[in-house]
Amino acid sequence: xxRRNLKAAFLVGAIAMLAAAAQAEDRFGIGRPATxxxxxxxxxxxxxxxxxxxxGSGSAERGRAVFAEQCATCHGDNxxxxxxDRLVGGQGTLASPKPIRTVGSYWPYxxxxxxxxxxxxxxxxxxxxxxxxxxxxxxxxxxxxxxVPANAVLNAKSLAAVKMPNRDGFVSDxxxxxxxx
Amino acid sequence: MAGVAGSPALAEQGKNxxxxxxxxxxxxxxxxxxxxxxxxxxxxxxxxKNISKALPQYISASGRxxxxxxxxxxxxxxxxxxxxxxxxxxxxxxEHRLMLHGMVDRPLVFTMEDIRRFPSQSRIHFLxxxxxxxxxxxxxxxxxxxVGLLSCAEWTGVPLKTVLDEAGLQAGAKWIVAxxxxxxxxxxxxxxxxxxxxxxxxxxxxxxxxxPQQGYPLRLLLPGFxxxxxxxxxxxLKVTAEPAYSREETSKYTDPMPDGTSREFTFYMExxxxxxxxxxxxxxxxxxxxxxTGIAWSGHGKIKSVEISLDEGKSWQQxxxxxxxxxxxxxxxxxxxxxxxxxxxxxSRAIDETGYVQPTLAELVKVRGLNSFYHNNAxxxxxxxxNGEVTNAQA
Numbered sequence: 013x014x015r016r017n018l019k020a021a022f023l024v025g026a027i028a029m030l031a032a033a034a035q036a037e038d039r040f041g042i043g044r045p046a047t048x049x050x051x052x053x054x055x056x057x058x059x060x061x062x063x064x065x066x067x068g069s070g071s072a073e074r075g076r077a078v079f080a081e082q083c084a085t086c087h088g089d090n091x092x093x094x095x096x097d098r099l100v101g102g103q104g105t106l107a108s109p110k111p112i113r114t115v116g117s118y119w120p121y122x123x124x125x126x127x128x129x130x131x132x133x134x135x136x137x138x139x140x141x142x143x144x145x146x147x148x149x150x151x152x153x154x155x156x157x158x159x160v161p162a163n164a165v166l167n168a169k170s171l172a173a174v175k176m177p178n179r180d181g182f183v184s185d186x187x188x189x190x191x192x193x
Numbered sequence: 194m195a196g197v198a199g200s201p202a203l204a205e206q207g208k209n210x211x212x213x214x215x216x217x218x219x220x221x222x223x224x225x226x227x228x229x230x231x232x233x234x235x236x237x238x239x240x241x242k243n244i245s246k247a248l249p250q251y252i253s254a255s256g257r258x259x260x261x262x263x264x265x266x267x268x269x270x271x272x273x274x275x276x277x278x279x280x281x282x283x284x285x286x287x288e289h290r291l292m293l294h295g296m297v298d299r300p301l302v303f304t305m306e307d308i309r310r311f312p313s314q315s316r317i318h319f320l321x322x323x324x325x326x327x328x329x330x331x332x333x334x335x336x337x338x339x340v341g342l343l344s345c346a347e348w349t350g351v352p353l354k355t356v357l358d359e360a361g362l363q364a365g366a367k368w369i370v371a372x373x374x375x376x377x378x379x380x381x382x383x384x385x386x387x388x389x390x391x392x393x394x395x396x397x398x399x400x401x402x403x404x405p406q407q408g409y410p411l412r413l414l415l416p417g418f419x420x421x422x423x424x425x426x427x428x429x430l431k432v433t434a435e436p437a438y439s440r441e442e443t444s445k446y447t448d449p450m451p452d453g454t455s456r457e458f459t460f461y462m463e464x465x466x467x468x469x470x471x472x473x474x475x476x477x478x479x480x481x482x483x484x485x486t487g488i489a490w491s492g493h494g495k496i497k498s499v500e501i502s503l504d505e506g507k508s509w510q511q512x513x514x515x516x517x518x519x520x521x522x523x524x525x526x527x528x529x530x531x532x533x534x535x536x537x538x539x540x541s542r543a544i545d546e547t548g549y550v551q552p553t554l555a556e557l558v559k560v561r562g563l564n565s566f567y568h569n570n571a572x573x574x575x576x577x578x579x580n581g582e583v584t585n586a587q588a
Binding site for chain 2: 038039040042043044045046050051054055056057059060095106107109110111113115118119120121124127128131132135138139181182183184185186187188189190191192193
């Protein structure tokens with residue numbers, strides 16, 4: 013290789029190294045890479061479109077047994093509420109003087125039910141239910157609300173396809189909406 | 194202000210009063226080290242968080258700051274309001290990690306030691322629960338009952354932007370979903386503009402490490418945004434193109450309207466104020482000079498002025514603001530006043546730097562109805578009767 017080319021190659025290499033160093037200097041070099049396995053273990057978020065729902069399925073019938081064992085103490089035998097939120101009924105009451113907000117009357121997206129039950133319920137042992145049981149109890153609660161049939165079996169695809177009654181009931185924040193006169 | 198009748202010091206009348214020498218001067222006091230972590234005087238034992246005895250359960254519950262007992266703008270850490278949705282976790286900081294992933298060039302994991310290596314900042318900001326209070330009766334008796342889900346502290350941590358730059362935001366990043374390491378694994382979505390503006394990852398409060406109730410070892414702070422979004426025990430930030438639509442931002446923390454719709458993503462806490470002295474539950478024991486004082490705050494910036502009415506809202510006069518008046522922080526106001534013993538209704542209203550004026554409850558209810566639950570920033574008037582008893586004029 014002619015000597016001039018060598019020199020040019022060296023210069024190009026040196027400039028690339030300097031550029032990389034300059035870019036690294038914008039950062040502090042704090043933290044370490046998160047591995048895909050670590051991210052997969054922690055990222056249990058379910059999108060409103062059902063994205064990231066896990067494999068598996070569960071029936072409303074199975075969900076009745078899971079609910080009786082895991083949920084009824086706080087939410088009542090039929091989801092009518094108690095120490096925990098009421099989960100059932102209230103459809104058609106939102107514009108009334110006594111609105112009743114439940115999964116059936118208020119929640120806009122069915123996949124959120126899976127997300128929330130898996131991450132936070134039952135309150136005494138969150139993240140203890142199998143994915144199958146979370147599907148099952150989601151199906152049962154939706155069936156109590158008449159949103160799916162009593163013989164429904166839900167999986168990633170069918171849960172994402174459920175259209176909740178209050179899906180279009182939300183508006184963006186118009187504040188400041190109240191003025192002092 | 195409140196009488197001292199019942200004080201144990203009066204058990205033996207006058208023993209410690211002039212011309213006698215008080216007992217506590219006649220013997221040495223407690224030695225150094227009797228309190229390795231200092232606590233208030235035994236005579237202040239009644240100044241504690243205002244926690245309802247009728248809570249349906251204590252795992253998802255709230256406790257209020259006793260605002261009417263406090264001076265200045267800084268809430269002591271032990272009296273800072275609490276709201277949690279799955280109890281208060283006990284987290285070993287050595288085993289706590291913050292994961293930053295999603296639409297970033299470099300997904301990263303940080304230890305607490307890592308977080309504390311970043312350049313730090315300290316700022317004073319209020320924090321307020323958005324359900325403070327709800328719109329329906331019964332209205333509370335004291336300032337704490339009404340707006341005690343409110344506190345203010347000096348926070349130390351790293352600007353969220355600094356940490357996001359470390360990972361490199363990708364094009365199309367619009368939201369960040371924050372998740373707590375509590376039993377609720379609470380998740381809220383934060384617009385990217387806020388994350389790149391004044392959002393902080395906080396590890397210290399009023400000079401010491403966060404208390405467990407406040408998110409030890411790490412929390413998100415979003416100055417001026419509703420408390421629930423300031424995720425405690427922060428363990429994960431996921432950069433996304435759209436919100437998570439988590440349970441907390443759909444079935445809760447949405448504001449129902451009379452027409453049956455609900456407002457979603459109602460982030461800002463609008464301007465608000467309350468007179469804390471004299472206030473509900475207190476008693477004026479003498480005619481003559483009294484200072485009216487209270488606090489004002491706005492999620493939209495600085496408090497420009499606070500006005501006080503002494504005639505049921507017919508006329509208003511300027512209160513004096515205590516410096517420093519800080520952005521998205523409590524501001525202390527005061528007005529000298531002489532009470533001649535005539536029954537009176539006193540109230541304050543805040544005006545922030547945007548020109549927004551704190552509304553009355555009637556004005557709010559006219560637009561939002563009684564079931565809107567969140568973001569009630571009404572004026573709360575106090576009635577003082579001829580005996581000096583102070584009660585909620587709206588109750």
